[in-house]
Amino acid sequence: MINHLWLKTFCTLAEIGHFTKTADKLFMTQSGVSQHIKKLEQQLGITLLIRDGKSFTLNDAGNKLFIKGQELLKSSQELERLITQDEPHEGSIIMASPGSVGLQLYPHLLNIQIKYPKLVINYDFAPNRSIEQRLANREIDLGIISQLSGLGSIVCEKIAIxxxxxxxxxxxxxxxxxxxxxxxxxxxxxxxxxxxxxxxxxxxxxxxxxxxxxxxxxxxxxxxxxxxxxxxxxxxxxxxxxxxxxxxxxxxxxxxxxxxxxSLYLCVNKHAIPTNRVKFMKNVIKDFLC
Missing domain, CATH: 3.40.190.10 (Periplasmic binding protein-like II)
Structure with a gap:
């Protein structure tokens, strides 16, 4: 099993592209970052970086691990949030929709937030393509789009016209x-x-x-x-x-x-772990728009 601490260090380094800045972000020493990468490579039995002095690039194995490793780390974070905070009317929800339906929906959601003050609704108005990409990257919890998504990681449910x-x-x-x-x-x-x-x-x-x-x-x-x-x-x-x-x-x-x-579609990332507040908000949206 991959060590999550080493994986987090590797993914942070791959994202930032600099050992010293990675160390600063993770409150580590630069040698500590290097040790984590070395241990991860030893555990996997493969080289992940192509080193050139103080700079580096990811090889093919490194790129694959970076992509899949980000998904694994996000799933771990979602699981932790699910365990530590999963009240249906508490916590933060990030969602997005095209502006037209947002003008109708967002005022209603504010009334829901007034009813449940511990529920925080973060709402973005955005075009379909942007919403799809943010869902795929798991940057938002819920998205409403007006064109059925072709991305395999996104699940869509028709809720209104x-x-x-x-x-x-x-x-x-x-x-x-x-x-x-x-x-x-x-x-x-x-x-x-x-x-x-x-x-x-x-x-x-x-x-x-x-x-x-x-x-x-x-x-x-x-x-x-x-x-x-x-x-x-x-x-x-x-x-x-x-x-x-x-x-x-x-x-x-x-x-x-x-x-x-x-048609309007309510969409989620199929790999995301649904919290009770996300389930609650899905029902609120469907009841209002259907």
């Missing part, structure tokens, strides 16, 4: 293709994807959003509808985001003949 809507300022009561062309488009990070899904189903002339003059761009979900509300262009957003805009009287959400919705 989120309609996509076309939004203009309130002075436009009906929409046709020529009106959209004259208005122009207010873009955002998911605009191409959302526009393709909704507009292609409702306008035969549509090919891609580049057909429209771009009148503006914002990567802040709460600000995308500001230029729209002022008549500067139209956009396509999930309904949650449109409904969360603070001045509903200034926008018009247009019903289109063919409705289009995105």
């Amino acid at each position: 989120e309609p996509l809507v076309l939004v203009t300022s309130q002075k436009f009561h009906s929409i046709d293709w020529q009106t959209l062309l004259s208005l122009g488009f207010i873009s955002h990070p998911d605009a191409n994807h959302h526009g393709q899904l909704l507009l292609s189903k409702n306008f035969p002339e549509f090919e891609h959003v580049n057909q429209f003059i771009q009148r503006g761009y914002s990567n802040q979900i709460s600000l995308i509808l500001e230029p729209v509300s002022k008549g500067l262009g139209f956009t396509v957003l999930p309904l949650f985001a449109a409904k969360a805009f603070h001045q509903q009287n200034l926008i018009n959400i247009h019903p289109l003949i063919n409705s289009v919705s995105e």
